[in-house]
Amino acid sequence: MFKMTFYTLIAIFLVQLIAGRDGEEGARIMAQGPSESAAPKVVQASVAGPETISLSQSDPVPAPLVTPARLVRMPGPALRPSPEHAQKAALTEASADASLWVVTANRLNVRSGPSTGNPVVDRISRGEEVLVVSDSSAPWVRIRIEGDGIEGWVSRKLLAPAN
Numbered sequence: 001m002f003k004m005t006f007y008t009l010i011a012i013f014l015v016q017l018i019a020g021r022d023g024e025e026g027a028r029i030m031a032q033g034p035s036e037s038a039a040p041k042v043v044q045a046s047v048a049g050p051e052t053i054s055l056s057q058s059d060p061v062p063a064p065l066v067t068p069a070r071l072v073r074m075p076g077p078a079l080r081p082s083p084e085h086a087q088k089a090a091l092t093e094a095s096a097d098a099s100l101w102v103v104t105a106n107r108l109n110v111r112s113g114p115s116t117g118n119p120v121v122d123r124i125s126r127g128e129e130v131l132v133v134s135d136s137s138a139p140w141v142r143i144r145i146e147g148d149g150i151e152g153w154v155s156r157k158l159l160a161p162a163n
Contacts, residue, residue, distance in 0.1 A: 098133045098144070100162040110152035114140035121152040129162055130154075 103124050110122040124130065124145065133151075134142035141156045 098131045099136065100129050101132050101136070101141075101143070101159040102162045103128045103130065103158065104160050105158040108154055108158050110143065110145070110150065110154055112152060114138075114142075114153045118153070122148065122150045130159070132159070 103126055106126050108124050109120045110124060111118040112121050122145065128145075130143040130145055132141045133144050136156065139156055140153050141159070142151065142153055143159075144151045
C-alpha cells in the first residue's frame, strides 16, 4: 500500500512538472530527467521603450449614447397600500380632530384591537392623558400615548374628557 502511494505521488509530481512547461521545454526535461530540471534557471527581462500615441483632430471621440427610459404601465390591477399602511394614513387624517382624554380607571389595558380578546399592548394608570384619534362616541376608541408613541384601543367608558 505504501509503495503504491509513493509511486502515485511521484507520477503526479512528474505530470505537474511537465504540464507546467511549454511543449519543447517539457519534452527536453523529460529526456534529461528530473535531476537536471531541479536547478534554478535565470531569466532576464527587458523593458520596451516608451511608445508615443498621437491623436489627430480627425479622430473625434464619440459621445456616449444615452437612451431615454420609457415608462410602461404594468399589467394588472392598480396598486393600493397594504391594510396596515392604510390604517396609518387614516390615523394621521383622523388625528386632526383628535382630543385629549384622561384615564379614570386605576389601571387601563391598551389593546391591539377593539375587544377584550385582543392582546394587551401596554398599561396606563389613572390621571394619564391620552390622545383619542378615532370617533369618541364609539364603545372602543383608538388612542395614542404621546410620550411612548404607542397606539392601541381602550374602552371609552374608562376615559373622561380632559379640561
